[in-house]
Amino acid sequence: MFGLSNIKHYESRAxxxxxxxxxxxxxxxxxxxxxxxxxxxxxxxxxxSPSVEIEAGATFELAAIDGPGIIRHIWMADSTEVNRSLIIRMYWDDSDIPSVEVP
Known part of the structure; x- marks a missing residue:
């Protein structure tokens, strides 16, 4: 598990x-x-299409990916006020409960 981030043979996707x-x-x-x-x-x-517009109170699914992977970077740009009101949820392994929920 300690060498997981050093895997040499992988495919990178954005x-x-x-x-x-x-x-x-x-x-x-x-x-x-x-x-x-x-x-x-x-x-x-x-x-x-460099961006998406998300209405207030809406839920937006950015990605639904099958198989293993590593999230290496998340980048979002908007006003500080908007970013502070966002909730980011990440689910994996078909869970109904988010594995990550921020803030």
Whole structure:
């Protein structure tokens, strides 16, 4: 268990607003999204959907991944006021109770 973070043979994936499943080569492929107006005419490969808008009181599922993995980084940007009111829950192994719940 102590060497788990030193595994040499692994696949790295990024879960993003454009690639919720972390599929290889699928980032930057959106044609609709929050950045569509700014990137109009640029086409696929540009950040057409770099973010998601979550309404107050709503629940949003960022990712549902099968199999083992390691979460190495979470990055969110918004106002400090909004970030302080967010609740992040992480579930694994089909649990109904979150394994992580913050704040």
């Amino acid at each position: 879960i993003t607003a454009e690639n919720f499943k972390g599929e290889k080569g699928k980032g930057g492929m959106a044609t609709e999204g929050t950045g569509k107006e700014c990137a109009e005419g640029l086409g696929q490969g540009w950040k057409i």
